[in-house]
Amino acid sequence: MIPLAHLSDDVLVDYAAGTLPQATALLVATHLALCPDCREEVRLLEEVGGAMLAERVPEAPADHLLADCLALLDRPVTVQEQPARYCADGVYPRPLLDVLPADGLTWHKRAKGLAEIRLDTGPGPVAKLLKISAGQPMPRHTHSGREFTLVLDGSFSDDYGVYRRGDVAVATEGEIHQPIAGAERDCICLAVVEGSLSLTGPIGRVLNLFVRF
Amino acid sequence: MTAPVVRPDAALEPLVASIAAGDRDAFQQLFRALAPKVRGYLLRLGADAGAADEVTQETMLTIWRKAASYDPALASVSTWVFTIARNRRIDRLRRARRPEFDPNDPALQPDPVEGADVAHEAAETGQLLRAAIQELPKEQLRLLELAFFHDKSHRAIADETKLPLGTVKSRIRLALVRLRDRLKDETR
Ligand SMILES: [Zn+2]
Numbered sequence: 001m002i003p004l005a006h007l008s009d010d011v012l013v014d015y016a017a018g019t020l021p022q023a024t025a026l027l028v029a030t031h032l033a034l035c036p037d038c039r040e041e042v043r044l045l046e047e048v049g050g051a052m053l054a055e056r057v058p059e060a061p062a063d064h065l066l067a068d069c070l071a072l073l074d075r076p077v078t079v080q081e082q083p084a085r086y087c088a089d090g091v092y093p094r095p096l097l098d099v100l101p102a103d104g105l106t107w108h109k110r111a112k113g114l115a116e117i118r119l120d121t122g123p124g125p126v127a128k129l130l131k132i133s134a135g136q137p138m139p140r141h142t143h144s145g146r147e148f149t150l151v152l153d154g155s156f157s158d159d160y161g162v163y164r165r166g167d168v169a170v171a172t173e174g175e176i177h178q179p180i181a182g183a184e185r186d187c188i189c190l191a192v193v194e195g196s197l198s199l200t201g202p203i204g205r206v207l208n209l210f211v212r213f
Numbered sequence: 214m215t216a217p218v219v220r221p222d223a224a225l226e227p228l229v230a231s232i233a234a235g236d237r238d239a240f241q242q243l244f245r246a247l248a249p250k251v252r253g254y255l256l257r258l259g260a261d262a263g264a265a266d267e268v269t270q271e272t273m274l275t276i277w278r279k280a281a282s283y284d285p286a287l288a289s290v291s292t293w294v295f296t297i298a299r300n301r302r303i304d305r306l307r308r309a310r311r312p313e314f315d316p317n318d319p320a321l322q323p324d325p326v327e328g329a330d331v332a333h334e335a336a337e338t339g340q341l342l343r344a345a346i347q348e349l350p351k352e353q354l355r356l357l358e359l360a361f362f363h364d365k366s367h368r369a370i371a372d373e374t375k376l377p378l379g380t381v382k383s384r385i386r387l388a389l390v391r392l393r394d395r396l397k398d399e400t401r
Pocket residue numbers: 003005006007031035037038039
């Protein structure tokens with residue numbers, strides 16, 4: 001199944017250029033694993049990067065840099081690549097597995113029908129896995145930056161439509177929304193918020209204590 | 214140092230193949246052709262001379278180690294080198310690996326099967342793109358360059374150029390549409 005809700009050009013350009021914060025780059029890489037269309041787009045954008053590199057004004061390094069490199073060519077590589085780890089049931093593509101604990105997932109309950117796992121993506125925007133119980137609405141909320149939600153399993157819907165595996169919902173700054181998990185089974189998604197998130201409404205104010213992005 | 218020879222990209226491919234076989238002369242040639250470009254890229258992104266040298270060196274060493282994995286059908290040599298330099302730079306800044314998809318991941322949604330006529334040699338795509346980029350309107354080219362060669366997201370570019378974010382986005386999109394159209398025309 002090919003996703004229907006994609007990432008926009010500007011996000012893919014920033015990914016290809018290498019300027020996205022790590023959490024957002026993780027979400028893009030995960031979408032790319034699930035979306036041949038956006039993979040093709042990034043391949044083209046990287047060709048643009050390559051063409052621009054080829055057009056760069058050369059800044060010749062000092063002569064010794066080549067000699068230094070040549071001296072290092074036969075040095076054995078000290079950093080071994082981690083062996084690839086793949087998900088047995090295929091829910092989590094590789095870019096996610098690389099930041100998930102190897103010894104199983106521990107979901108932290110945040111509210112009724114909502115559990116999360118915070119991912120280690122360094123400083124900057126936060127990436128989380130969310131598990132929303134089947135048929136459960138997410139707390140109504142708004143945010144100061146962009147919010148990306150990528151479906152990994154199950155589905156959810158909001159005012160714009162239904163999102164399934166691989167689809168990305170992007171909520172812009174200040175937009176208030178309330179996605180609802182599909183009734184068929186629990187919905188697992190990857191959520192990234194660039195900026196702070198706040199919950200709205202009376203229930204939201206209480207839930208703010210639990211869902212801290 | 215003599216001025217580096219600017220080679221058409223396809224001419225770099227045999228060099229990478231020789232490097233994969235352990236040819237040090239080929240490595241020196243590729244170094245002279247591309248290390249100054251990589252260094253220019255890093256300096257433009259705000260690296261100081263020391264950091265630029267270091268990441269240039271790491272990039273060239275990665276090329277030496279990974280030459281065997283270079284696939285000309287997937288990317289031109291400049292593009293392959295661009296992605297290596299970009300990733301080495303991110304590694305250095307964040308001390309974390311850049312998140313990327315893994316083509317061997319069983320969870321990967323496979324590419325739709327392409328007809329043979331769609332398949333297009335990447336080096337050729339690179340050449341066409343380079344020509345098309347030169348023909349872009351100056352303003353579009355400037356924004357595209359800012360996006361690739363400054364450590365700035367679209368939002369930061371909007372702040373710096375004092376253009377509304379929507380304008381930056383739509384101009385960059387226009388530039389990409391133009392490039393895509395050119396590629397389609399040429400390959401048809
Ligand atoms: Zn997509």
